[in-house]
Amino acid sequence: MCCLLTFLFTPLPTSAIFTLIAIGLTAFFYVLTKPKAVHPPIDLKRQSIGTQGGARRSALLKDDTLLSYYYEDAKTLYEVFMRGLRVSGNGDCLGYRKPNQPYQWITYRQVADRAENLGSGFIKKGCKASPEQYIGIFSQNRPEVKQPIRREKTDLSLVVCDKPDKASVLLCNCEKGLTPGLKIIVTMEEFGDDLKERAVKCGVELLLMKDLEYLGKENFKKPVPPSPEDLSVICFTSGTTGDPKGAMLTHKNIVADASSFLKATESTIAPVASDIEISYLPMAHLFERVVQTVVFCSGAKVGFSQGDIRLLTDDMQALRPTVFPTVPRLLNRIYDKIQSGASTPTKKFLLDLATTCKFAEVKKGINRNDSVWDKFIFKKVQDTMGGRVRLIVTGAAPISPNVLTFLRAALGTQIFEGYGQTECGAACSFTTPGDWTAGHVGAPLPCNLLKLVDVVDMNYFTSNGEGEVCIKGPNVFGGYLKDPEKTAEAIDEEGWLHTGDIGKWLPNGTLKIIDRKKNIFKLAQGEYIAPEKIENVYVHSAPVAQVFVHGDSLRVKDIYVHPEMLSVENGLLTPTLKAKRAEVAKYFHSQIDDLYAKIQD
Ligand SMILES: *[C@@H]1O[C@H](CO)[C@@H](O)[C@H](O)[C@H]1NC(C)=O
Ligand SMILES: *[C@@H]1O[C@H](CO)[C@@H](O)[C@H](O)[C@H]1NC(C)=O
Numbered sequence: 001m002c003c004l005l006t007f008l009f010t011p012l013p014t015s016a017i018f019t020l021i022a023i024g025l026t027a028f029f030y031v032l033t034k035p036k037a038v039h040p041p042i043d044l045k046r047q048s049i050g051t052q053g054g055a056r057r058s059a060l061l062k063d064d065t066l067l068s069y070y071y072e073d074a075k076t077l078y079e080v081f082m083r084g085l086r087v088s089g090n091g092d093c094l095g096y097r098k099p100n101q102p103y104q105w106i107t108y109r110q111v112a113d114r115a116e117n118l119g120s121g122f123i124k125k126g127c128k129a130s131p132e133q134y135i136g137i138f139s140q141n142r143p144e145v146k147q148p149i150r151r152e153k154t155d156l157s158l159v160v161c162d163k164p165d166k167a168s169v170l171l172c173n174c175e176k177g178l179t180p181g182l183k184i185i186v187t188m189e190e191f192g193d194d195l196k197e198r199a200v201k202c203g204v205e206l207l208l209m210k211d212l213e214y215l216g217k218e219n220f221k222k223p224v225p226p227s228p229e230d231l232s233v234i235c236f237t238s239g240t241t242g243d244p245k246g247a248m249l250t251h252k253n254i255v256a257d258a259s260s261f262l263k264a265t266e267s268t269i270a271p272v273a274s275d276i277e278i279s280y281l282p283m284a285h286l287f288e289r290v291v292q293t294v295v296f297c298s299g300a301k302v303g304f305s306q307g308d309i310r311l312l313t314d315d316m317q318a319l320r321p322t323v324f325p326t327v328p329r330l331l332n333r334i335y336d337k338i339q340s341g342a343s344t345p346t347k348k349f350l351l352d353l354a355t356t357c358k359f360a361e362v363k364k365g366i367n368r369n370d371s372v373w374d375k376f377i378f379k380k381v382q383d384t385m386g387g388r389v390r391l392i393v394t395g396a397a398p399i400s401p402n403v404l405t406f407l408r409a410a411l412g413t414q415i416f417e418g419y420g421q422t423e424c425g426a427a428c429s430f431t432t433p434g435d436w437t438a439g440h441v442g443a444p445l446p447c448n449l450l451k452l453v454d455v456v457d458m459n460y461f462t463s464n465g466e467g468e469v470c471i472k473g474p475n476v477f478g479g480y481l482k483d484p485e486k487t488a489e490a491i492d493e494e495g496w497l498h499t500g501d502i503g504k505w506l507p508n509g510t511l512k513i514i515d516r517k518k519n520i521f522k523l524a525q526g527e528y529i530a531p532e533k534i535e536n537v538y539v540h541s542a543p544v545a546q547v548f549v550h551g552d553s554l555r556v557k558d559i560y561v562h563p564e565m566l567s568v569e570n571g572l573l574t575p576t577l578k579a580k581r582a583e584v585a586k587y588f589h590s591q592i593d594d595l596y597a598k599i600q601d
Helices: 002-009 014-033 077-087 108-124 164-175 193-202 209-218 251-265 286-297 309-319 328-341 345-362 372-384 401-411 484-490 531-538 581-587 589-600
Strands: 048-050 056-058 092-096 104-107 136-138 158-161 184-187 205-208 231-237 245-250 276-279 301-304 323-326 391-394 414-419 449-453 466-472 497-505 511-516
Touching: 077 108, 077 251, 077 286, 092 108, 104 108, 108 209, 136 164, 158 164, 164 184, 164 193, 184 209, 193 205, 205 209, 231 251, 245 251, 251 286, 276 286, 276 309, 286 301, 286 323, 309 372, 328 345, 328 372, 328 391, 328 401, 345 372, 345 401, 372 401, 391 401, 401 414, 449 497, 466 511, 484 497, 581 589
Parallel strands: 092 301, 136 158, 158 184, 184 205, 276 301, 276 323, 323 391, 391 414
Antiparallel strands: 048 056, 056 449, 092 104, 231 245, 449 466, 466 497, 497 511
16 A cells, blocks of 8 residues: 555656556557456356256256257247248348359248248159158258258158269169169259160159249149158268168257257357358258257358368358357367467467467456457468357367367357267257366256266276266157167167267266277277277377278287378268278278288288
């Protein structure tokens, strides 16, 4: 007190006055530009609550009643879309672009009209307005895709393709007599006479989507809206092991999952009609569809990427999205790019300083892009994403805590991590808004209970808070198409979906995934090895693009270097860019045999 008074009453030298004015101005601008912190909707130290049978539920719920829907007038995907039409005031809905051109938009009403015309066209061609009527879709993400069902496993009589070359693939199967049930192929893009002739020879009718919509318009039938229990989509999932299985998801499943996101974000950063999502993850994957459900429910817009991952930043700069659903592989790439940009010790020092300063704000719940650090250090990378992203959701694979923490600071956006699988409508746990910590997959979503069960042969016991993650709630699917055996393996008699992932409850009620039940092999010397863990170590080495570790419990070790990347196109990666382990092992069968043969010599 004494010192302060002396200081105030001593006449100040001019330079000190300027310094004080400068500090005052800086503080003034700081207060002016300082954005509000996100206030977590629940106590972050207590994110889930124990309930019957050792299960845990979201702390966002008042009691044990699980959330099935968020809006009374949006309980099916049809109603979700109609709600979007209403709350957006028939705003723009779907966007697409041709190379190097701006995005073009079609409105909610236009989408609804085209969907109704197309539906009427299907009926005119003999389809029934019923959930038992399957329609296959073989296409990249684009505005025409509304009800994707991939592959021919379902004895489809009608398949919609985007490009004529996909129709050609289907016709090849017809010519081999593999798809006797196929009667009609519809393409979104124009096809040539040769393709038409091939179709005629196989007894298949080849139609242009535009013509089918016109036919539907001429023979219009009023829509028969689905009920929440009706089948919405059959999602073919191979996971990383085994044959494709058709997971059957109802409207209720998908709406429950999307509604949980709305519930979790309602008090903080819930999507609004002005939001724009960039859609580049395949719609055949539930993650993307649930995000779109959230977007449509809110009357917001979806802009489709051109479908080439190399053009994604170009698309993002043209679209300037605010919502970015993505996978760790892509976020890792952004991280690597920023880090390798800090090529000199000075640059590295500044980057680290900027990150530390911004992360100090993130810890207080502040995510922003207008601090002094953003202007000088992070603006460039924010601009490559269009400069307006405010919400990133990552899922489909675990993200490293380092990368997550760094990007939360650098990008100045909320980054949420979801964990789950197709069979639970994409996610079952999710980062709570305002939680800036990493190393866990968040709390149970309000639509489901989570519990752990013992996995005795791997030494995981619920008495230690560890075990296989099981899910129960309105988001859990009905089963696999025509596969009661696999269905019974996935869902037990009490309705719990067994995920195959090993989880651990953390003291603050969040879940951490620590292992996987499958993908484990025993070395000849008796040790257990999880190949994915080893891969995650090797892949950090710069010359290594991808690693695949294969093990046979009876033999030992060597290495083979392959010049070609595993990709979705060559069938060795899942659409979410995870290795299909069984397929990769089959593909490299001869190389693996050679390696083993060499060792035995
Ligand atoms: C910062 O992010 C907001 C969205 O949260 C966006 O509207 C704004 O344009 C961004 N500002 C800059 C300078 O990029
Ligand atoms: C939750 O617990 C984990 C493990 O103790 C910790 O790393 C994390 O920071 C915690 N998060 C919060 C928000 O308390």
